[in-house]
Each structure stands twice: as structure tokens, then as C-alpha cells.
Amino acid sequence: MRIEIWADVVCPWAYIGKRRLETALASPAMSARDIEVVWRPYLIDPTAPAEAVPMEPAPRDPMVDDAAGRCAVDAPTTVSPGTADDGVPVSRIAAAEGLGPNWGAAWRSSSHDAHRLLALAHEHGGSTLQDTVTEHLMRAHFVEGQDISARDTLRTLAITAGFAEASALLDTDAADRTVRELRLIGKARGIRTSPTIVVGDRALAGAQPPDVIADFLATASPARDAPEEVGRLRYAESLLDLRDPLGALTLLRPLLDEHGDDLNVRRLAARAYFTSAQLGRALEALEQLVEDLPDDSYLRLMLGRTLQRLDLHEQAAPHLKIAAAMTPEFA
The missing domain is CATH 3.40.30.10 (Glutaredoxin)
Known part of the structure; x- marks a missing residue:
């Protein structure tokens, strides 16, 4: 133990x-x-x-x-x-x-x-x-x-x-x-x-x-064995919930380097970029994610809000509209 x-x-x-x-x-x-x-x-x-x-x-x-x-x-x-x-x-x-x-x-x-x-x-x-x-x-x-x-x-x-x-x-x-x-x-x-x-x-x-x-x-019971990558992802998500996006990105860095194609890693990194106001990186990550997952309403919402924060309101509008159509509470 x-x-x-x-x-x-x-x-x-x-x-x-x-x-x-x-x-x-x-x-x-x-x-x-x-x-x-x-x-x-x-x-x-x-x-x-x-x-x-x-x-x-x-x-x-x-x-x-x-x-x-x-x-x-x-x-x-x-x-x-x-x-x-x-x-x-x-x-x-x-x-x-x-x-x-x-x-x-x-x-x-x-x-x-x-x-x-x-x-x-x-x-x-x-x-x-x-x-x-x-x-x-x-x-x-x-x-x-x-x-x-x-x-x-x-x-x-x-x-x-x-x-x-x-x-x-x-x-x-x-x-x-x-x-x-x-x-x-x-x-x-x-x-x-x-x-x-x-x-x-x-x-x-x-x-x-x-x-x-x-x-x-x-x-007490011993911890369940889980891959280190899974733990990092969970802890990074917890840090985002605690409003520490920079801490989340610190834990995500090795995952981005080694598993940069993993959708869960990419989604979490995009959230962290957005929350930490790294809007250029957020935009790049979200545009790629929406291209890969066009039916994901939350990704559409984040992309639209990122474009809004960059004062690109015309480009934001269609993404926000699609997000609201797919998930009414996003309206």
C-alpha cells in the first residue's frame, strides 16, 4: 500500500x-x-x-x-x-x-x-x-x-x-x-x-x-492502477474547473507533445487556451476541432465565442447559430 x-x-x-x-x-x-x-x-x-x-x-x-x-x-x-x-x-x-x-x-x-x-x-x-x-x-x-x-x-x-x-x-x-x-x-x-x-x-x-x-x-484501499496519461487528463480537467487554465496547460504539455492527435487532449487544451485568453491558440485549436467534429455543439459554441472576443462577429455568428440549433440552452 x-x-x-x-x-x-x-x-x-x-x-x-x-x-x-x-x-x-x-x-x-x-x-x-x-x-x-x-x-x-x-x-x-x-x-x-x-x-x-x-x-x-x-x-x-x-x-x-x-x-x-x-x-x-x-x-x-x-x-x-x-x-x-x-x-x-x-x-x-x-x-x-x-x-x-x-x-x-x-x-x-x-x-x-x-x-x-x-x-x-x-x-x-x-x-x-x-x-x-x-x-x-x-x-x-x-x-x-x-x-x-x-x-x-x-x-x-x-x-x-x-x-x-x-x-x-x-x-x-x-x-x-x-x-x-x-x-x-x-x-x-x-x-x-x-x-x-x-x-x-x-x-x-x-x-x-x-x-x-x-x-x-x-x-483505506490502494489506488487503482491507471495510465499516467489518464491521470494527467483528469487532473488538468479538475484544474480547469478550479479556474486554473495555466496549471491545466502545464499538465497537458507532455500529452500535447506525445498524444497531440487525441481528441480529448485537444478539446481540453482548447478550453484551457480559451479560458486563459490565449485566443490565437484557442482559435487555431477550435477551428481544427470543428473541422474534425462538425456536429459537436460545445466546440461550435467555444469557437463562436472565441471569434466574438477577437471582434470577428460576422464569422462568429454562424457557429453560434449552429450551436444553439443543436443545443437550445446554448442560445
Whole structure:
């Protein structure tokens, strides 16, 4: 069974959640199962600076407050911002999970490169190496007060974790696209909290207690195997529904390169071009689609609206008329 943890390495609840998951997996019922834990990227603070700044002034920053809202427990039995137990310091909860004795991040910065390192660790050494690197990153950030956005820090942590190859890879764009695509996939799958544990189609949000995690895992079913191309198409469509056409196009790019003749790929790309106001590309794609599928009323409608937005009203009129005739609600 594959367990995916969608989390940000700079989210304190992600580190606490890691310990609680480890406790759940150490139970006799879980330890007998074949389980793989994979860490996936989630950013609680997308606006964090590339160069680290001291954490002390951060609480006065509303963007940091917003980031804290995406890093939560969401469990009534444990402490979470906004609950009745709000006054209990996170450091006390961390200490109860064996984290410390010192606790507290010293720096606010982008965690993108840290997520690149985790993606590279999984690519080169599988889930075991990735989990080791995750532990080193989180301990460095929360216990040792290191700046894990600094390349030198990341290189040192990677070498200490047994991943010396990362030293050279971090100076390239290796895994950059992987991380960006995974973040989009997380968005498409509805990930809104760090950490979120996902098994198959079920998700458990927040750093839940070990017994809650164990119950979740006991009733979870592995994901159904499906071609990667099918997943990309579904996630791209979900992003369009979430009004993120550029994200959809990012996921569609490999499909357009490899399966550019597939009608489903072409239709979705045309929708994304239209929604993102790339009207020239939308027009080209829709004209070809309407030629191939002249009886598709929705394609006619989109083509007509694209022509309207290009101020080509006379050319738009017949397509809109045909679309309305075939599907009256398009009138």
C-alpha cells in the first residue's frame, strides 16, 4: 500500500504528523503490511522570499498568518489554531512527540528547493531515502534553526542523509518541473492542508492522533492502477474547473507533445487556451476541432465565442447559430 503525505517541510504540524504516522505504522497490525510512504510537495507559504528572513517578525505579516491557516491539525482531540486549545504552544506538542528539546524555526523562506531535494531523493533512492532526507530537513528547520532554503545547507543535509549525488543536482533545474507538476496535481486532488495523508482516493487532513491514522489506514484501499496519461487528463480537467487554465496547460504539455492527435487532449487544451485568453491558440485549436467534429455543439459554441472576443462577429455568428440549433440552452 502506498501512503502519500502531501505536506510542506516548513509546516510544524507536518513534522508532528510524521511522528504520529510513524507511531501508527509501528503497531503490530500495520508493521506486518507492505507499506510505502511517499512525500509530496505542498506550499503553505507560496509568497515566502527566496532569500531567508528571520522568523521573529513573521507573526506580524498577514501573509504568514494566511500560511499558518494551511498548516493545521484539524482534529478536535489535539491542539489546532482557532480551537479551544489554541493557547497551548506547539513546542509542547512537539516535545510530547519526541521532537526537541529545542523547537522553533528561525527562518522564513521558500521551501521549493527543499521539495526538489525530496523529489530527487525519491527518484534516485526510493521512499526510504526520501524519508531519511525528510527527517534531516525537518530537524534542521525546526530543531537546529538552519536555513533550509540555502543550497549549501541542502547539500550538507543530503550528504549526511546518504544522498551525495544531490550536491551537483541541486545546482541544475533537476526536479523543478516535477515539483511544480506535483503541486498542481495536489491542487487538482483537493489538497488544502499540510499535512494530508492520501491512500487511493481517500484523504485524512491534519496531524491526526496515531489511533485515528491507524483506523484510516486499516480501512483505506490502494489506488487503482491507471495510465499516467489518464491521470494527467483528469487532473488538468479538475484544474480547469478550479479556474486554473495555466496549471491545466502545464499538465497537458507532455500529452500535447506525445498524444497531440487525441481528441480529448485537444478539446481540453482548447478550453484551457480559451479560458486563459490565449485566443490565437484557442482559435487555431477550435477551428481544427470543428473541422474534425462538425456536429459537436460545445466546440461550435467555444469557437463562436472565441471569434466574438477577437471582434470577428460576422464569422462568429454562424457557429453560434449552429450551436444553439443543436443545443437550445446554448442560445
